[in-house]
Amino acid sequence: MSKLNNPLTQYFHENYPKQYQEPPGVQKEMNVIPDCGENSYIGAGKQQAVEDLADLETDQLRKTFEVNVFSLYWTVKAALPYLPAGASIITTSSVQGYSPSPNLLDYAATKFAINGFTRGLAKQLAPKGIRVNSVAPGPIWTPLQISGGQPCDAIPAFGQDTPLQRAGQPVELANVYVFLASTDASYVTAQVYGITGGIELA
Template sequence: MADLDQYTMRNPVTQYTQDEFPKQSQDAPGLQSDMTPVPDCGEQTYRGSGRLSGRKALVTGADSGIGRAVAIAFAREGADIALAYHPDEHKDAEQVAELIKEAGRKVFMLPGDLSDESVNVKVVEDAANQLGGLDILALVAGKQTAVEDIADLTTEQFRKTYETNVFSLFWMTKAALPLLPAGASIITTSSIQAYQPSPSLLDYASTKAAILNYTRGLAKQVAAKGIRVNCVAPGPIWTVLQVSGGQPAEKLPSFGAQTPLGRAGQPAELAPIYVYLASQESSYVTAEVHGVTGGNHLG
């Protein structure tokens, strides 16, 4: 583990590079390991302290980006992990699995396309069976493809974005709720796009608004069962989504530079929020959204 960790005081403006990102592109869903620079998911810096000892977590989109950072943090906090990821991203997922094993925790790999209802149900069932239960859902997986003109936005893409980002959320939580005990935590992933939509992300931004409202409604529905549901809303975070069609190519070099902190965020900077929301420390927090945006306001 590096001398620096998530507790080391640093200047947030200069904590990560403010240099322009090099132009690059990958076919979706893409591999984090092929990015330049490779995002920081806390591999060398996240230090756990037993905050999730004995917990059983299912993390979607766990091969790269925010999901990867969350899976690493959960494991180092003492949780066993089921990794849900797209089969095309198996190379990245294997790296995460090794890091979880190094943390001394159990890990189970569950590849599948979450735009398919049956895959979501099977992922939940397999996760619960292999972990011996389930008490954390961290739902991070998403699809983002920039299209500048609505005339070029196909029905196929619009449907696939909703199936991956919204329908999957419904299918997975519906399947998981009968398995979750009181004290369990569900964490969804929205975006600043729910509040300030970019013109090139009509389908993606509207799914993120749907996630926000779904989270708040579900939280109120299951509160009496002792299950909490909260949401994280990232701003511009350097992940493989951006280089595999999520941003127009010409905007990549300055990605994140318009935030008050002057840079894009890194996945490692979101992991502590998910840990907090998963842990008993946030026992009186439900139906809330937590922004991690570099200073750009939600709302």
């Protein structure tokens, strides 16, 4: 039997230093470096905190949807001719798609869109034997956070308001993606799996 680890202390659980990088952030320059379980991780996505809707520029709104939603449509459309029965499509949503933060209106809206896309596409592709699911992370320590995804003052206590009292690490998402891609998930489609430190997706 493998050793049990306390989820409250298994990964970094202290205050993060205040820090900022111009987007896109670079993981190796972060203080504390995220634990991805390996060294080749390259993140993707756009998240920029804006405190007041009046300050949310149309250009940012457009870019956030292009990166987070339009690219998903384009990628799946390009891949579909090559996907046989038994294939699996896995999108990335967010806890923001269920409980949006007031300073992440554009980002949260893209995650609501990804939830709808995932569930609808799953129904469309089920007759072809292709499963479609999503992973919805909660507060995960990535370069997205320190390159404008969170206000600088929020960085030290990032993730500490979850029931598990800390931010998640990218490595803690990996096994759910692997499960959804595997034949062990052969009866799983149109589902969104939350990895949120205890924040409910309902």
